[in-house]
Amino acid sequence: MAVATDQAATAGRADHAQRRQAMIVGWLLLALAAFVALVFGLDSDGNAIFRLSRPNDPLALPNLVVPAAAYSYIVAAVLAFLGVRQLVRGGSRWTSLALGIGFLLVVTAFLAWAAAGKSGFSLTGMLQATLVRAVPIALGGLAGVLSERVAVINIAIEGMLLAGAFTGALMGSLLGGWGGVIAAIGIGGLFGFILAALVVTYRVDQIIAGVVINIFVLGLTSYVSSQVFSEVRALNNAPVFRAIHIPVLSDLPVVGPVFFQQNIFVYGALIMVAVATYYLFYTRTGLRARSVGEHPRAADTLGINVYRTRYINVTLAGMVAGFGGAWFTLGSVGRFDEGMTGGRGFIGLAAMIFGRWHPVGALAAALVFGFADSLQQKLAILRTPIPSEFLAMAPYLATMVLVAGIIGKARPPAADGQPYVKE
C-alpha cells in the first residue's frame, strides 16, 4: 500500500503552540521567584521548625530546622533559574516538570514562611491529614472515572457522597459501623442506578439528571435531619472507625503514621483505586466498558450491551461514592450535618479530569487537593496573617486553577456525555 504510516514528517513544525506555552511558564516561574523573594524572604525571620515524629514514637527523628529567610531566597533563585531556562531553551519537554517543581518549591517556601518563629509544625501530621482528607475526593474522582469511562457524566457524585454520609450515620447508629458502611455503599449504588435509569432509559440530559439528584438528596437528608434527627438524637450517633495500626510498618518514622496508621476508609480507597485500575485496563469486562465509552455503536455491533454496561458501571460508581460518603460520618465525626460534603464531590470531578480519567491519576490529584485542605487547616492553627476565610478558599482555588490548566491536554472518553440511541 502506497500510504505509509509515517506522520512524523508532517509533525516537524508542531512545536509552535508548545513554544508559546514554554514562554508563559517561563514568565510565570520568574514572577513566582520575585514573589517568593519579596514576600516570603523579606518577611521571614527566625527558623521554621518542622516536627517529623511525635515524642513517644519508637523510632524518633530529629526536628527539621529551616532558616526561613535563607530558604526563601534559595527557592527564589531556583525558580528564577528554571524560569530563565524556559525562556532561553523554550519548547523543551521539561515544561510541565519545571512547573510542577516550581509549584512544589513555592509551597515549601510558603510553609517555611508560615512556620517561621513559631513553636513547631508537625509535617507528619499534615501529611497524614492530607491522605485522610484526600479520601472522599479520591473516591468521588474514582466514581467519576467509572461512570465517565462508559460515557455517563456524573455530576451527581456530590449527592451520592451526601447520601452515603447520611445513611452511614443513620444505619451506623442502628447497626454499628460496618452496617453503616454497607448501607452507605448500598444507597450510593441505588442513586447510581437511578442516574443510569434517568440518562440511559429515559434519556434525561446527563447534567440535568445529576443536578436534580444532588438537589433531591440535599432536600431529603436535610428534611430527615431536621424532622427526625433533631428529635431522636440516638439515630444520629454512629461509632467512628478508629485507625488500624499495621504491625511493624506503622512504627516507621513519617511513612508509618502517614500510610500505616489510618482507618478503613483510607485503606479502602487505596484498594479500590488498585482494583478499579485492574478492572478497567487489564480485564475483558474493562475493555468492553471502555469501548462503550469511546464508541458505543461499535461496541453494539459486536454484541456488547451498551445499556447494561452503562447501568452496571454507573451503579458501581455510585457504590464507590457511597463508601466515600460514609467517610464524612463513620470515618470522622460520627454525626450527620446538613450539606456536610461541602462540594467535595465536585472537587472529585475535578480530580478525575486532572487525573486524566485514570483511577491512579484521580488519586494523585485528590492528594493535591487533600494537601491544600489539610494545609489550610494547619495554617489556621499557626495564626498566619492570612484571614482564615481566604485559607478556606485554597482547595477551591486550586481546583479552578488546575482544571483550567489541564484542559486541552487531557482527553475525555470520546462519547462522554452523549446518550446512545439504539435504532
Next chain:
Amino acid sequence: MEVELRGITKRFGPVVANSDVNLTIRPGEILGLLGENGAGKTTLMNILSGLYRADEGEIIIDGKTVDFDGPGDAIAAGIGMVHQHFMLVPVFTVAENVVLGVEPVGALDRLDIEAARRQVTDISTQYGLEVDPNAIIEEIPVGLQQRVEIIKVLFRSADVIVFDEPTAVLTPQEVTEFFGIIRSLRDAGKALVFITHKLHEVLEVADRISVLRAGQIVGEGDPKTSTDAELAELMVGRPVRFTVEKSPRKPGETVLDVKDLHVLNERDEVAVDGVSFEVRSGEVVGIAGVQGNGQTELVEAITGLRMPIEGTIAFEGHDITRASARERHRSGMAHIPEDRQRSGIIGTFNIAENMVLDTYYDDRYSSGINLRWPDIYRSTAEIVTDFDVRTNSVFSLANHLSGGNQQKLVVARELSRDIKMMVASQPTRGVDVGSIEYIHKRIIESRDEGDGVLIVSTELDEIMGLSDRILVMFRGRIVAEFEGGKAGIQEIGLAMAGAGAAA
C-alpha cells in the same frame, strides 16, 4: 451458507425504509446491492446484521428461519458487516479492536492480550491481510483500518460478509487492491454483499446485481450484460445524464491567491504543508485527494475558521490571511462546509433561521440588533422556492428535511447572496442523484456568472465532472495539477496515492 431475506419491511415512523424486500445471498458469490443515497440499502443490511429489527418478513439461513435479538446473534450465526463508518475504537490497538466481544481471557477475567495478538497475526497471514496488531487505530491510514474491519469479521468466522460503501474512503489504487481481497474471499467460499451507489464498481466486481430504489428491489442485473445507463435508470427511476453540461471556461482575474500556506490540525501537526495555488473568476478548480490529507484544514484556513501559521491568502487582491470568517463572508466568499450536519445547519432551528445563519446581521435582515423576522421569512420563502428546497413551510425544522434538501438549503443560503467566490467542500456527499444534478448545475451557473469556484471532494467522479483545473492533495501538499477533461482516472489516482510526491 445461504441467506435469504424474505418480505422484509422496516418503517421509521411514517417513513418506509424497506418495503417487502426479497434477497438471496449465496456462498462463493459477490452480490452487488446497488442503490442511491437514501434508498434503504444500509437499513436492510443493518437488519441482516441484527442492529435493527424488521417490522415484517423473515431471515432464513440454510432453510431455517432465524430471529436476531441483537448484533451478537447475527455474529453467532456467521454474519459479519463492515460498516461505512468504521466501527473501530480509535484509541484501542488493532488487536484490542479485533477481539472486542470475543476476547481470550485468563484467570480473574484478565484479558490475554498476548493470545489476542497471536490470533490476529494468524488470521492476517492466513488471508494475506498484513497489519501490525499493536498499532493504535487512530494512527493508521483508513486503508489499513478497513483491513482491520475485515480481519475483525473473519476473526468471528463469518461466512457472510456485508460491505457497506467500502470504497468511499479509498484511492483508486486501494480500491483495486480491495477488489482483490474480496475476490479471494469469494474464492475461499464466503458469501459477500457489496453495497454501493457507484455503477462501475459494481459492474467490475459483482457476480450478480440487485437494485434497490425507495426501499424496494426494482430489478436485477447481470454484470456481464448490463450497461451503466441501464443500471442508472433502474437505480434512479429515470434516465440520468452522466456528465455535467458546461461551456468552456472563460477565466478572468485572479480571485483567490494562496501562497505557501501552512496550517496545523487539532493535534498541532502540520496538516497543510506549503500549499500555493490560485483560483480565477469564471473557473472551477477542483481539489482531489483521499480524506485526511489536509483538505479540511485548507478549506478552514481559506474560509477563516482556522488561522494558518505561515503563508498568505489574498482575496481579490486584498490580504485576508488574518481576516475573520465574518469579514471574508461579507467581502463575497461563500462556503459550503464539508459536513452539513456538523456545521452547515442547525437541526433544531427552523428553515428561516438556518437561511440567515451567516447573514442575520445584514441590513436586509436586521436594524441595529433588532432582527426583522417578517423580512427574513419572506426572503427565505423566495429563496426556498428558487432553489427547489422541498418543504411545506419555512417554519419547519431543518432536522425534518431529507439529506438532499438540507444540502440544497445550504447551497441556497450561500448562492442566494452576492458572491465572488465559492468554496464548496464535499458539496454532494450523501445526497440523492436528483439533488446532485441540481447542485452541480447551480455551481456551474455560478461559475458562468463569473464567480471563482473551489471544489474539494473525495469523489473523483465529481471532481472530474466539474473542474476546469484539478489539483491533487497528498499529505498536506499539492502533488499534481491536471487540466480538466484531459486527465485520466488512473493518473489522478496515482497522484492521490502520493506516487508523484517522492521528492
Next chain:
Amino acid sequence: MTVNDRIDKATGDLLKRAVVTRFEIEELVVVPIFAVLIALLLGGLTMVATGVDLPTIGLSYASLLQGSVGSLNAISETLTSAAPLTLAGLGIALGFRAGLFNIGAEGQLLIGGMAAAVVGFSLQGVPLVIHLPLALVAGMAAGALWASIAGWLRAATGAHEVISTIMLNLISFRLVDYLLRNPPIQRPGRSDPISKSILESSELPALLQWLDPNLRIHAGIILTLIVVFVVYWLLFRTTIGFEFRSAGANPDAARYGGMRSGLIIVSVMAVAGALAGLAGANQVLGVLGRASPGFSAGIGFDAIAVALLGRGHPVGVLFAGLLFGALEAGGRNMQVGAGVSIDLITIIQALIVVFIAAPMLVRTLFPFAFAKRGNQREGS
C-alpha cells in the same frame, strides 16, 4: 397565471405556520401537571416514611395551599419569593439556550447582593430615583463580573463551567463572610458578620403597605416582569439572542456562521451573572435591608430547577418561578402550621424537575393521560 404569480403563491404557502400538535400540548401542559401531582404524592410518602401521621400530612398540604394562595398576604409572600427565583432562573435559562450550564447563580447572587448593599448604605443624601437604580446596577455589574470569570475560563482554557461555577460559589461564601466581618462593611458595634443597613433611598418601594403593613410585596416583582420581557426580546428578537441560541444549539455551525464563540460564552455568562446579581440586589434592597452570611438562602440553586422547569423559555421561567415561589411561601406556612420541615419543599421541587426532564417516565407512569402515538419519533 404568470410564473411570478406561481412563485408568489408557493412563497405564500411556505409562510403558513404549522398548527400546534397534540404532542406538543401534552409536553407543555399535561406532563408538567402530572409532574407536580406525582411529586406532591411522593412528598406525602416521604412524610409517611418519617413517621408523620395522616392528619398532619393533610394539614401540611392544607397549610401549603393556604400559605401560597389562600389570602392576600399569602399571595404577597408568593410573589415576593417568586421574584428572585425568576430573575436568577432567567439567567440560568439564558445559559441553557447558549449551551452553558451555570450552577453559579448562588454565588453570583451573593456577590451581586453584597455590591447592592454597599451602594445601598454608603451613598448618603442621594434621591431614590438615582440611588435605587445605582444600587441595582451595582448588583448586576458585580454578578456579571463574578460570572464572567467562569465564562473567561471556559472560553480561554476550556475549563468546564460546571466545575468553575461551583468553585466560585464555594469561594463566594467565604469571601462574603470575610467582607461582612471587616470594615467598612461590617455594622459598627457588632462582632458577628452582618452589614450596615441600607438607606431608605435605596429600598425597593413596598407596593401594598398602605393596605396592610405586613404585606411584603415590593417593586421587585414589577422589575421581574420587565426583565422577563427584556430577556424574551433579547433571546428571540435580536441578533445577540440569535447568536446565543446558535452557539447553544450547534457551536460548530455558529462558528461557521462567523460568530465569535469565546465572546459569546463570556457575554452569556455575564448576562446570566447580571440577572443573578439583580436577584441578589432584589433581596437586599427589597426584603432584607442588609447582607448577612448565606442571605442567598439557596435561591441560586432553586433557580436551576426553575430554569429547567421553564424549559429555558422566559415565559416558562416566569410560571416556574411563580410555582416555586408558591411552594416556598406555602412551605414556610407548612413548617409553622403543621410542624413539617421546609426541606420537604426541596424534595418536591427536585421531583417535579425529574419528571419534567423525563417526559417518557411520566408517559409510562400515566399512559391513560396521553394520546397513543405509535413509534412516531423513533428511528433515524
